[in-house]
């Protein structure tokens with residue numbers, strides 16, 4: 001009887017006609033962040049040595065705070081069977097991943113793995129695994145990462161890209177995507193695709209002279225269609241789809257290299273992660289009115305993160321049910337290594353100094369820890385206003 005009651009209750013709570021939310025969740029008066037369909041965290045996957053601490057973090061912190069989405073940047077930190085040459089040293093094993101999968105399932109958290117595709121194939125002087133093993137995929141082979149000094153530089157080098165028109169690149173990349181999604185038992189995959197500065201470059205014999213928006217859209221669509229064959233959704237960062245010159249948004253946060261017109265060229269079920277770290281920009285509405293499911297994404301400014309959550313709740317309340325259903329929620333981002341972040345997070349939680357002498361340059365002392373704690377508090381509050 002109890003079971004039957006539970007089933008009936010669950011059926012009654014199911015959204016109508018496949019929409020992400022029931023209409024009454026966006027009704028006036030419901031200003032609770034807990035009503036957001038997506039309450040997420042995007043963070044680097046731990047190394048095997050940090051896995052236990054990471055599992056504790058999911059179980060003891062994320063789940064109780066109501067997170068229901070975890071995007072893990074795995075990249076080359078997995079023991080790929082299809083391309084072992086692309087494994088980082090000491091990668092996560094399949095069994096390691098299965099421990100994360102089991103815990104997230106138990107905790108009601110949707111798990112989405114990420115590999116940076118197209119852009120972010122290098123960082124500063126380091127070229128990452130794909131272009132190390134397959135230098136023929138490099139969009140700008142004349143640019144040498146070992147010569148990188150700082151930004152700006154004569155090469156315009158921020159991160160390298162692979163050439164989306166190389167005839168063999170997807171033969172390498174898609175088996176990796178499939179193997180990772182299978183291991184994570186995932187119904188969605190995050191392909192990154194942010195901050196692509198090198199695209200349609202003059203030196204590339206395939207891309208030279210082509211429309212950059214069409215090149216970007218072509219790659220998004222190609223990945224989308226591959227995932228769709230197995231019923232999986234594509235998630236990407238939104239910056240390449242925003243017009244930097246018109247909006248005044250920065251060169252990283254929006255596109256100054258003409259990719260932004262791709263917003264009208266890609267499938268409408270691509271999930272857009274709309275990141276803004278310095279201000280709570282209102283571009284989530286732009287994506288939703290274009291027809292995309294979208295989440296706002298914040299990072300290390302607690303007040304901005306709080307505002308983004310508040311805005312998303314209010315947008316959902318103030319728009320039509322059709323638009324509200326696309327305004328999916330908020331995904332917090334952490335950009336330091338998962339292990340170093342958790343050391344600082346746990347220290348601060350215990351009332352200790354979170355300074356980590358081993359931190360990498362992008363770690364932002366205490367601000368990123370404070371911001372996550374602010375988001376956790378917001379998610380567990382009943383009202384934001």
Ligand SMILES: [Zn+2]
Pocket residue numbers: 139162163164165166200201204205206207208
């Ligand atoms: Zn090319």
